[in-house]
Amino acid sequence: xVARSIHGAMRGxxxxxxxxxxxxxxxxxxxxxxxxxxxxxxxxxxxGIAYEPETLSPLLGYGKDGNSKIFDGLLTQDVxxxxxxxxxxxxxxxxxxxxxxxxxxxxxxxxxxxxPFTAKDVVFTxxxxxxxxxxxxxxxxxxxxKEVRADGDDTVVFTLKYPYAPFAQRTVLPIVPExxxxxxxxxxxxxxxxxxxxxxxxxxxxSKSEKIAFEANPSYWGGAPKVKKFxxxxxxxxxxxxxxxxxxxxxxxxxxxxxxxxxxKDKHKKTWTAKTYDYxxxxxxxxxxxxxxxxVRRALDLAVDRKAMVDKILDGAGKPAYxxxxxxxxxxxxxxxxxxxxxxxxxxxxxxxxKPGADGVREKxxxxxxxxxxxxxxxxxxxxxxxxxxxxxxxxxIEITTQSGTWEVIEPKMKDExxxxxxxxxxxxxxxxxxxxxxxxxxxxFNNMAWFxxxxxxxxxxxGRRSxxxxVRKAAYDTVQRELVMNPGYTFxxxxxxxxxxxxxxxxxxxxxxxxxxxxxxxxxxNVETWAPKK
Amino acid sequence: xxxxxxxxxxxxxxxxxxxxxxxxxVAAASPFDPVKAYAGTAGLTASQDNLDQLRxxxxxxxxxxxxxxxxxxxxxxxxxGDSSVLRQPVADVIGERLGWSVLxxxxxxxxxxxxxxxxxxxxxxxxxxxLDRCVSSAAYTLEAAPAxxxxxxxxxxxxxxxxxxPAGGLTDTASDTVTFGQVASHLVLPAAVLGVSQxxxxxxxxxxxxxxxxxxxxxxxxxARGLSERTVLLGHALRSGMLPMLTLVGSxxxxxxxxxxxxxxxxSWPGIAAATVQAATSVDFPLLAALTVLATAAVLLGNLLSDxxxxxxxxxxGFDG
Numbered sequence: 114x115v116a117r118s119i120h121g122a123m124r125g126x127x128x129x130x131x132x133x134x135x136x137x138x139x140x141x142x143x144x145x146x147x148x149x150x151x152x153x154x155x156x157x158x159x160x161g162i163a164y165e166p167e168t169l170s171p172l173l174g175y176g177k178d179g180n181s182k183i184f185d186g187l188l189t190q191d192v193x194x195x196x197x198x199x200x201x202x203x204x205x206x207x208x209x210x211x212x213x214x215x216x217x218x219x220x221x222x223x224x225x226x227x228x229p230f231t232a233k234d235v236v237f238t239x240x241x242x243x244x245x246x247x248x249x250x251x252x253x254x255x256x257x258x259k260e261v262r263a264d265g266d267d268t269v270v271f272t273l274k275y276p277y278a279p280f281a282q283r284t285v286l287p288i289v290p291e292x293x294x295x296x297x298x299x300x301x302x303x304x305x306x307x308x309x310x311x312x313x314x315x316x317x318x319x320s321k322s323e324k325i326a327f328e329a330n331p332s333y334w335g336g337a338p339k340v341k342k343f344x345x346x347x348x349x350x351x352x353x354x355x356x357x358x359x360x361x362x363x364x365x366x367x368x369x370x371x372x373x374x375x376x377x378k379d380k381h382k383k384t385w386t387a388k389t390y391d392y393x394x395x396x397x398x399x400x401x402x403x404x405x406x407x408x409v410r411r412a413l414d415l416a417v418d419r420k421a422m423v424d425k426i427l428d429g430a431g432k433p434a435y436x437x438x439x440x441x442x443x444x445x446x447x448x449x450x451x452x453x454x455x456x457x458x459x460x461x462x463x464x465x466x467x468k469p470g471a472d473g474v475r476e477k478x479x480x481x482x483x484x485x486x487x488x489x490x491x492x493x494x495x496x497x498x499x500x501x502x503x504x505x506x507x508x509x510x511i512e513i514t515t516q517s518g519t520w521e522v523i524e525p526k527m528k529d530e531x532x533x534x535x536x537x538x539x540x541x542x543x544x545x546x547x548x549x550x551x552x553x554x555x556x557x558x559f560n561n562m563a564w565f566x567x568x569x570x571x572x573x574x575x576x577g578r579r580s581x582x583x584x585v586r587k588a589a590y591d592t593v594q595r596e597l598v599m600n601p602g603y604t605f606x607x608x609x610x611x612x613x614x615x616x617x618x619x620x621x622x623x624x625x626x627x628x629x630x631x632x633x634x635x636x637x638x639x640n641v642e643t644w645a646p647k648k
Numbered sequence: 649x650x651x652x653x654x655x656x657x658x659x660x661x662x663x664x665x666x667x668x669x670x671x672x673x674v675a676a677a678s679p680f681d682p683v684k685a686y687a688g689t690a691g692l693t694a695s696q697d698n699l700d701q702l703r704x705x706x707x708x709x710x711x712x713x714x715x716x717x718x719x720x721x722x723x724x725x726x727x728x729g730d731s732s733v734l735r736q737p738v739a740d741v742i743g744e745r746l747g748w749s750v751l752x753x754x755x756x757x758x759x760x761x762x763x764x765x766x767x768x769x770x771x772x773x774x775x776x777x778x779l780d781r782c783v784s785s786a787a788y789t790l791e792a793a794p795a796x797x798x799x800x801x802x803x804x805x806x807x808x809x810x811x812x813x814p815a816g817g818l819t820d821t822a823s824d825t826v827t828f829g830q831v832a833s834h835l836v837l838p839a840a841v842l843g844v845s846q847x848x849x850x851x852x853x854x855x856x857x858x859x860x861x862x863x864x865x866x867x868x869x870x871x872a873r874g875l876s877e878r879t880v881l882l883g884h885a886l887r888s889g890m891l892p893m894l895t896l897v898g899s900x901x902x903x904x905x906x907x908x909x910x911x912x913x914x915x916s917w918p919g920i921a922a923a924t925v926q927a928a929t930s931v932d933f934p935l936l937a938a939l940t941v942l943a944t945a946a947v948l949l950g951n952l953l954s955d956x957x958x959x960x961x962x963x964x965x966g967f968d969g
Contacts, residue, residue, distance in 0.1 A: 159821050159822050164689075168735050245701050245705075246705060248702055248705050250686070250688070250691050250694045250699075251690045251694070252698060253694055253698050300730070301735060301737060303740075305736065320918050322918070323818065323916050342824075344824075346821045353815075360808075519679075520692075521680060521681060521684070557695050558693075560693065
């Protein structure tokens with residue numbers, strides 16, 4: 114009744130317009146209910162994502178892992194995460210001391226405003242990011258870069274401070290036009306909301322916390338995309354996203370396993386499961402008398418039932434994790450899988466002198482085998498993992514008290530108390546392992562949260578980072594993973610699959626191996642520019 | 649009247665000064681860290697050096713008073729600073745969003761006042777009649793219902809069950825242009841919810857005012873002189889019954905602002921209130937301070953407006969003595 118009165122108030126302003134709008138609402142996207150199919154334009158796609166980027170400026174961190182739609186990097190990654198040239202014409206030439214990387218640039222590429230792309234833009238992009246005045250929280254990823262310079266219009270030379278094997282993968286970072294971004298304040302200029310790039314799509318409009326709309330760049334050097342309009346709706350709530358997908362407002366969405374299951378019988382939609390590096394682990398701080406004890410660490414590593422977590426918490430959409438490297442990765446050290454072995458865990462604790470007390474909780478030299486475990490409040494997935502972990506530990510005689518809090522509460526306690534953490538960057542094995550396990554990074558921001566220290570691991574991490582020889586690197590990272598079995602300073606629990614449900618109206622869909630943060634760049638739409646409408 | 653407006657404006661300056669300092673102090677005391685909020689998920693892998701550099705760049709390593717003074721002196725010269733969470737100048741944030749908030753709040757306020765007054769007069773005419781009983785009990789129920797709950801209920805019913813109105817946003821997801829029809833259809837639910845959440849107050853005040861006025865001598869006299877029921881009701885009863893409601897116009901403004909905050913969040917309305925929530929949880933000092941000044945000004949203005957209206961409606965009251 115009230116709605117109608119407002120209708121009435123507005124009728125004077127144009128009932129026809131309103132009725133038209135309502136009709137449009139009903140038919141806007143695809144087939145409401147998803148039953149009929151084929152009514153909507155096949156060159157338009159609307160997808161629902163859960164996280165929104167803070168900025169669209171690569172100078173401030175946008176698109177640093179590629180697939181930024183609006184921009185291209187010097188290199189890009191294919192479906193198998195193999196590097197291939199993009200704005201460069203070939204993979205870089207690396208000097209024998211592994212300190213100089215030379216990129217030859219593609220000729221004839223223009224930004225979407227028509228201006229040519231040159232080596233100056235590459236130099237501008239990297240040197241601006243490395244400028245201390247630039248508020249880019251990810252600039253640490255380019256820590257190895259000492260200097261970047263242009264050699265003519267189509268050659269760029271990077272000089273590194275130290276040999277850094279994964280450097281080439283860092284150069285998927287998007288390149289911005291100097292003639293636009295160079296004329297404004299890097300931190301607050303409107304390039305962050307109205308970016309211009311060389312990429313397959315142009316930004317139409319970014320309504321913050323609502324949607325990001327793209328249109329195809331007809332003069333894209335890689336060929337104009339067939340999906341002409343591409344819109345990402347920002348919908349934080351899982352249930353609302355599922356509802357809008359069902360109502361036809363969306364063509365695709367990321368969903369948790371239980372909600373994705375609701376679309377299993379829908380013949381017009383397909384579910385995509387992406388393998389990931391997205392791990393959940395428990396930090397076992399070296400500074401804590403209980404978690405710093407190697408026997409306790411090894412016992413927890415065996416007592417935890419990873420398979421049950423995958424089945425019960427993730428509805429099967431995931432894999433047991435034994436370290437940051439997923440078991441399916443070529444970098445995984447075969448044979449480091451740990452079985453669920455409660456008896457073995459008890460035996461380790463007994464032999465180390467942790468004797469059961471009157472209440473079933475073990476003790477050694479007056480220290481109770483008990484510690485707190487923090488998880489991020491409101492994060493159901495981490496809460497479930499934390500509770501399952503505590504319950505598994507209880508069976509071995511270790512008492513874990515789970516507590517929830519925001520990062521503001523958790524951060525000051527990280528040195529002595531355990532945290533249910535998450536992360537994961539696909540690709541090079543250096544990325545996660547170095548920051549998690551290198552002893553010199555202990556307590557450095559959120560790096561090495563467990564204050565893990567192991568000289569053998571430190572050496573292997575350096576070897577792996579410095580060498581350009583795949584066999585040497587593989588041996589180094591095998592050493593890291595084997596050491597982690599002997600001294601598990603973190604208990605790794607699961608790697609989590611990401612599930613996407615998409616209308617079955619296009620060809621060419623696939624998924625890459627995905628990182629922990631999966632906003633705009635991941636999902637089956639990582640390469641929407643190569644989708645083709647189904648005949 | 650002009651003198652009163654002038655005096656109030658002078659009085660507003662110290663109030664705004666105190667309020668902005670209060671905002672800086674409360675934000676500084678809050679456990680939220682502006683650097684963490686700025687860095688987002690990237691901050692979870694950033695090195696300490698990087699985070700310290702960010703802290704210095706954002707200027708949040710300065711003491712509270714320095715920060716406030718810097719902000720104030722810059723603001724007085726017209727530079728409102730840059731929002732760290734939205735990464736754009738505060739003036740742009742406000743310019744982009746204020747209009748949509750005003751549209752939503754004004755529509756809702758209009759709905760509440762017009763409907764509330766109309767229903768109030770009808771109900772006050774026959775207290776205890778069926779209309780009065782129905783509307784009054786509905787009003788008491790609505791008064792107790794939080795705006796965000798009403799919003800979720802409205803989305804569930806009109807957008808999901810009936811599928812006649814859009815569930816949120818300013819325009820359809822697939823549409824890039826802001827057209828009148830799109831905005832109008834997307835405005836219906838949020839404005840209705842916000843309006844309905846404010847309506848009971850106006851309804852109950854007018855109903856009581858009119859019912860009381862109908863018992864008073866001037867109304868009886870008017871009836872005795874044989875004036876038409878319409879003239880009696882609207883010319884006599886409503887005019888004296890309106891007085892308490894005019895006070896309400898001013899005092900409901902803060903409620904309207906907080907209500908808009910919740911409603912904008914529920915309906916993904918791209919207004920200023922949604923930005924307020926972000927600014928607060930990210931300890932975005934410049935944005936937070938500017939928004940607080942706006943909200944305080946709106947409240948002061950609302951009070952001034954209701955006092956002025958009161959003076960006009962009842963000359964005995966006058967303008968501030």
